[in-house]
Amino acid sequence: MNAVLxxxxxxxxxxxxxxxxxxxxxxxxxxxFALLGPSGCGKTTTLRLIAGFEEPTEGEIRLNGANIHHxxxxxxxxxxVFQNYALFPHLTVRQNVEFGLRRRAENHIDKRVRxxxxxxxxxxxxxxxxxxxxxxxxxxxxxxRSLVLAPDILLLDEPLSALDPNLRKQVRAELKELQRRVGIxxxxxxxxxxxxxxxxxxxxxxxxxELQQVGTPEEVYLRPKSRFVxxxxxxxxxxxxxxxxxxxxxxxxxxxxxxxRSRPATVVRSTxxxxxxxxxxxxxxxxxxxxxxxxxxxxxxxxxxxxVWWESGDELRFE
Amino acid sequence: xxxxxAWFLAPSWAVMLALFLAPLAIILAYSFLTRxxxxxxxxxxxxxxxxxxxxxxxxTILWRSxxxxxxxxVFCLMLGFPLALFISRSGKRKxxxxxxxxxxxxxxxxxxxxxxxxxxxxxxxxxxxLEKLGLIHGPxxxxxxxxxxxxxxxxxxxxxxxxxxxxxxxxxxxxxxxxSADLGARPWATLMHVMVPLCASGIRAGAILVFIPCLxxxxxxxxxxxxxxxxxxxxxxxxxxxxxxxxxxxxxxxxLMAVVMLLLAALVRRNDEGLL
Amino acid sequence: xxxxGVGLSVYALAAFLFLHLPLLILxxxxxxASRFTVWQGFSLRxxxxxxQDSQLIDASWNSLIIAAVATVVSxxxxxxxxxxxxxxxxPVLTGxxxxxxxxxxxxxGISLLAFYQWIFRFLRVQLGMHTxxxxxxxxxxxxxxxxxxxxxxxxxxxxxxxALDLGANEWQAFRYVTLPVILPGVIxxxxxxxxxxxxxxxxxxxxxxxxxxxxxxVIYAIAxxxxxxxxxxxxxxxxxxxxxxxxISERLRTR
Numbered sequence: 043m044n045a046v047l048x049x050x051x052x053x054x055x056x057x058x059x060x061x062x063x064x065x066x067x068x069x070x071x072x073x074x075f076a077l078l079g080p081s082g083c084g085k086t087t088t089l090r091l092i093a094g095f096e097e098p099t100e101g102e103i104r105l106n107g108a109n110i111h112h113x114x115x116x117x118x119x120x121x122x123v124f125q126n127y128a129l130f131p132h133l134t135v136r137q138n139v140e141f142g143l144r145r146r147a148e149n150h151i152d153k154r155v156r157x158x159x160x161x162x163x164x165x166x167x168x169x170x171x172x173x174x175x176x177x178x179x180x181x182x183x184x185x186x187r188s189l190v191l192a193p194d195i196l197l198l199d200e201p202l203s204a205l206d207p208n209l210r211k212q213v214r215a216e217l218k219e220l221q222r223r224v225g226i227x228x229x230x231x232x233x234x235x236x237x238x239x240x241x242x243x244x245x246x247x248x249x250x251x252e253l254q255q256v257g258t259p260e261e262v263y264l265r266p267k268s269r270f271v272x273x274x275x276x277x278x279x280x281x282x283x284x285x286x287x288x289x290x291x292x293x294x295x296x297x298x299x300x301x302x303r304s305r306p307a308t309v310v311r312s313t314x315x316x317x318x319x320x321x322x323x324x325x326x327x328x329x330x331x332x333x334x335x336x337x338x339x340x341x342x343x344x345x346x347x348x349x350v351w352w353e354s355g356d357e358l359r360f361e
Numbered sequence: 362x363x364x365x366x367a368w369f370l371a372p373s374w375a376v377m378l379a380l381f382l383a384p385l386a387i388i389l390a391y392s393f394l395t396r397x398x399x400x401x402x403x404x405x406x407x408x409x410x411x412x413x414x415x416x417x418x419x420x421t422i423l424w425r426s427x428x429x430x431x432x433x434x435v436f437c438l439m440l441g442f443p444l445a446l447f448i449s450r451s452g453k454r455k456x457x458x459x460x461x462x463x464x465x466x467x468x469x470x471x472x473x474x475x476x477x478x479x480x481x482x483x484x485x486x487x488x489x490x491l492e493k494l495g496l497i498h499g500p501x502x503x504x505x506x507x508x509x510x511x512x513x514x515x516x517x518x519x520x521x522x523x524x525x526x527x528x529x530x531x532x533x534x535x536x537x538x539x540x541s542a543d544l545g546a547r548p549w550a551t552l553m554h555v556m557v558p559l560c561a562s563g564i565r566a567g568a569i570l571v572f573i574p575c576l577x578x579x580x581x582x583x584x585x586x587x588x589x590x591x592x593x594x595x596x597x598x599x600x601x602x603x604x605x606x607x608x609x610x611x612x613x614x615x616x617l618m619a620v621v622m623l624l625l626a627a628l629v630r631r632n633d634e635g636l637l
Numbered sequence: 638x639x640x641x642g643v644g645l646s647v648y649a650l651a652a653f654l655f656l657h658l659p660l661l662i663l664x665x666x667x668x669x670a671s672r673f674t675v676w677q678g679f680s681l682r683x684x685x686x687x688x689q690d691s692q693l694i695d696a697s698w699n700s701l702i703i704a705a706v707a708t709v710v711s712x713x714x715x716x717x718x719x720x721x722x723x724x725x726x727x728p729v730l731t732g733x734x735x736x737x738x739x740x741x742x743x744x745x746g747i748s749l750l751a752f753y754q755w756i757f758r759f760l761r762v763q764l765g766m767h768t769x770x771x772x773x774x775x776x777x778x779x780x781x782x783x784x785x786x787x788x789x790x791x792x793x794x795x796x797x798x799x800a801l802d803l804g805a806n807e808w809q810a811f812r813y814v815t816l817p818v819i820l821p822g823v824i825x826x827x828x829x830x831x832x833x834x835x836x837x838x839x840x841x842x843x844x845x846x847x848x849x850x851x852x853x854x855v856i857y858a859i860a861x862x863x864x865x866x867x868x869x870x871x872x873x874x875x876x877x878x879x880x881x882x883x884x885i886s887e888r889l890r891t892r
Contacts (some may be wrong), residue, residue: 095798115801128799132817141813142803187803365807369721370730372714373778377733380775384748385740387755401754440652447649458649460887465656467829467883469836471853472872475860476659479666479674482864486662489674519656577741579839584860594743601747601843611751614744621739 046071046227047092047195052101054087061087063251064101069195069229074221076242077231080274084251085231089197092229093122105194116145121188122197126204127180129172135159135183136168142191158190162220178209189224198230202237214241235275239263247271269360279331281305283359286331290356293321293333293342297349304351307331309342323350385618392611400605410612419596419613426592429507429582430575433514437522437571438564440515445526445563449533459527466520474584477513478504481585505587513581518574522567529563530556565628573621593617660876667869683870693855693871700852703766703841704834707773712827714774715781716819720811722782723789734779745776746843753844764846772844773837777830784829784890788822789815821889828886832879 047069054062062084069075077085090096092103094115103111110118121142130138136155143151159165162182172180181201188196201217202210218241221228232238238245239259246256247270255267266272272285279286297304307323310330314337321333321342331350342348392410397403413419448458465473480486483500491497503509537559541551557564579594586592593613600610670680687693722731737745749772753764762768792815800810816823838853845851852871859865 093802095801114806115798116804116806120802122799122802124795124799126793126795128793128795130796130799130814130818141800141805145804145809191803365811366721366725369717370727373718373721373734373782374730376714376775376778377730377737380749380752380771381737381745382733384745384752387751388744388748391751440655443645443648444652447645450645458653460884461653462656463887464880464883465660467832468660468876468879469832469853469872471836471838471856471860472663472875473660475856475868475872476663478860479663479864479869480659484674485864486666486674516656516659573739574741577743579741579743584857594741597743597747598843601750607751610747614747617741618744621741625739 044071045069046073046106047229048102048104048107049088049092050102050104052088052091052098052103054084054091054096055099060251062091062098065248065251065253066101067246067253067256069227071227072225074218074228074241074243075230076238076245077229077248078235078238078245078274079233079248081233082250083248085233085248086199088248089122089199089229089231092195093120093197094118119191119194120197121191121193121195122199123181123184123188123201125199125201127172127184129180129183129187131172134169134171135164135175138172138183139187139190141187146191154190155186158186161189161223162186177205178213181205181213185220189226193226195227195229198228200232201230202232202234210237217241239275247274249274266358272358272360277332278358281325281329281331285358285360286352286356288320288332288334290352291331291333292351293323293335293348294351295346295348298351303354303357304349307348307350309344309346309348311344312342323348325350388611388614391607392615394608396606396608400607402607410608411616413609414612414616422591422593422596423616425507425590426576426594429511429514429590429592430572430578433511433518433575434522434568434572436511436515437519438567441519441522441526441567445523445530448523448527449530455531459524462520462523466517470517470580473517474513474581477509477516477585481509481512504585505589507586507590509585510578510582510590510592513585514575514578517581518571521570521574525563525566525570526560527563528566529560533559569625569628573624576621577617660872663869664873664876667866667873669866669869672866683866684874687867687870687874690867692850693852693867696850696852696855699766699849700835703769703773703849703851704831706770707777707834708827708831710770711774711777711830712781712823715778715826715830716785716823718778719782719785719789720815722786724794734782737776737779742776742837742839746772746840749775749840750843764844764849766846766849768844768846769841769849769851772840773834776837776840777834780833781826781830784826785819785822788819788825788890792818825886825890828882828889832882836875836879 045068047067049065049067052062052065053060065084065088077088079085087096091098091111094110094113094117098111101111102109105118105120110120130141133141136159139158140151140155143154148154155168156165159168162185164179164182164186167175167179172183175183181204202213205213214237217228230241242259244256244258245262247254247262249270255262255271257265262271263275266275269285272278277288279288279291292298293307297306305325307325310322310324313320313322317337319335319337319339319341321335322330323333324330333350391402393406393408394402395405395407395409414423444462448455448462451458478485481503482488483502483504485504487503488497488500492500533556537555538551541555542548546554576592577594578592579598582590582592582595583598586595588595597610597613597617600606600613604610666674666676667683668679668681669676670682671677718730718734721727749768753768757763796814796818797810800814801807805813836853837851838857841851842854842857845854852875856868856871859868
């Protein structure tokens with residue numbers, strides 16, 4: 043167990059509502075961890091509690107074993123990359139990056155700044171101001187500014203949301219690579235499940251202040267522990283208490299199996315999505331299911347009578 | 362974080378307490394005392410000063426102050442609205458025009474009041490020009506009356522009406538006006554039934570920013586009214602200097618403050634934007 | 638709505654003329670060789686008279702000193718106050734500041750006079766430059782707070798959090814991040830406080846001592862006796878001076 047961050051029963055109550063409820067979480071050294079959930083679920087508040095901008099109402103926050111929750115932000119070896127980067131507009135890129143080092147009056151500032159700027163591929167832009175560089179470059183300045191301080195854990199608040207959508211895939215890969223190279227533990231917060239699934243070593247799903255499940259992407263996607271996690275991480279067909287994902291929901295003109303894992307249905311519509319086809323069908327009780335089928339199969343038309351079926355290993359049951 | 366902020370607020374607290382609130386508390390106390398034999402204050406405590414306010418002489422002054430302030434405010438609204446409208450439609454030159462409106466205001470109130478003395482007096486520019494043009498045969502008494510005071514006040518506070526009006530007009534959704542026209546309303550109807558109601562908060566703000574200083578005006582009625590147009594401000598000044606009746610002067614001051622606060626309470630709504 | 642176009646523009650022109658002509662005329666006649674309202678040639682005699690009048694010069698110095706001291710003090714106090722009020726509520730203080738803005742000057746003036754006279758029973762002091770300066774500080778603070786607060790509202794609240802996150806304590810976050818960013822607003826506030834202080838007549842006249850006559854007080858005294866071209870000259874100088882300061886202030890405020 044090499045936990046760099048340990049949250050034990052952490053709660054944060056505001057006068058109007060409880061934002062975080064008894065969250066317990068352990069993050070390993072060197073992990074790329076994602077905190078995932080819809081807006082308002084408490085993930086950003088959790089981040090702020092770790093950074094020190096809020097004080098927990100209950101619970102303990104330990105960094106490398108030491109209790110930090112009474113420490114101010116500038117006393118914690120934790121650094122945050124803000125959603126809109128919060129670069130100091132009156133300082134150049136270089137001055138932004140060396141800001142933390144100057145406050146600590148450390149040695150070899152110039153050398154360290156140069157190294158980190160090379161690491162994020164911003165060498166040559168030292169004398170520019172934040173207003174003179176692109177959004178992607180601003181993010182890299184924010185990263186450099188935090189990384190140069192060698193924090194025990196780097197917190198990222200929705201790091202990709204401020205970027206152009208077509209940049210995001212590329213930046214995802216770059217962030218992953220960066221983290222691998224520097225070896226610092228990353229904790230990032232997002233509402234985008236695709237981001238979380240593709241980038242994280244492990245992820246935690248939050249809803250309404252509670253941590254619903256923690257696990258690897260495979261674990262959380264294939265073996266969700268609650269209806270919420272199941273629905274949030276991907277599309278889901280609910281047939282009574284049973285959940286089946288569209289990509290494993292089969293559809294055929296003839297009945298393919300004789301047990302209850304097979305239902306008659308009527309096609310509502312068939313939507314061509316480019317890489318696959320989504321067929322919506324209504325079950326006898328009116329419930330709509332979506333089956334993802336390959337392009338190759340014979341197209342289904344509205345009104346067709348079909349059978350919807352699935353394998354027992356693909357079903358998810360919740361109480 | 363809180364401790365630093367508390368320290369930062371301390372000097373302002375000290376100044377406000379010592380140099381603003383305490384003095385007000387003192388004249389509050391004085392208003393309940395009696396005039397000393399040689400002026401100033403003395404015991405006993407009494408409400409006599411407040412009772413004197415009901416005297417017709419003073420009620421006339423109060424009424425005149427309200428009237429002058431009211432008329433000035435209305436003029437400011439009528440003159441300021443089209444100007445604010447113009448600026449809100451002037452596109453790129455908005456900032457230039459706004460500066461042009463504000464510039465005179467920041468160049469010394471005293472000088473601007475004096476400028477009207479220069480223009481309005483019997484041998485001033487306006488009379489001289491009119492006489493030269495043969496339109497009148499003797500000087501018109503343009504100065505030293507209520508009209509001159511109103512003119513001076515409108516001139517002085519017009520920018521205070523233009524700015525809030527401009528702020529609301531600028532935020533006005535043009536589509537609403539177009540929708541009104543589309544539905545068959547003529548320009549005047551659109552103005553009265555759509556534009557003006559939507560600018561209500563700006564009109565309220567402008568009215569407050571003009572009426573209240575006008576109500577408590579001192580310099581303008583003093584220089585442009587010449588003693589013939591006594592307003593509350595002149596009365597107060599008089600009580601503290603010539604008449605040396607501090608209790609009464611204090612009572613009038615507090616009555617004025619009370620009126621101002623009542624107006625603010627009545628006109629300021631919670632959702633109007635604050636300056637602080 | 639386009640139909641109002643030309644009419645509106647003509648009206649606007651008239652309105653701008655209304656606002657600016659009186660001052661322009663005043664300034665124009667400051668160059669009039671004659672003291673009457675009939676143009677009789679260009680002359681600088683009134684400027685010469687103004688610049689040689691010892692009473693005017695002394696009063697100008699007083700005004701300058703008072704305005705300078707009051708500006709520095711009120712700007713510092715007001716900036717700290719605006720920062721303290723930023724994101725934090727202090728209803729009584731905010732209420733007092735608002736009140737100081739809406740209270741008629743005559744009331745502020747006489748209340749300060751009464752306050753000073755009451756204090757003078759315990760301290761052996763008189764009305765003088767110090768009483769004026771204190772009064773000016775008092776009424777200038779609200780103006781400074783408004784201007785700086787407006788500037789603070791445009792500052793990203795997360796900048797300070799970022800500074801704290803990177804290791805700066807609260808004071809350092811203010812000094813190295815927030816203050817530099819709001820500095821143009823602070824300077825604009827200072828210029829505003831200066832003009833408000835320099836121009837004040839009502840409050841100053843009530844709390845000034847015999848030897849602390851200010852320029853507005855002298856101008857008032859002369860104007861009271863009737864029109865005097867020397868006042869035109871001084872006015873022109875003031876208008877140009879203030880106008881320049883305010884233009885700079887506006888530039889800084891919106892930078």
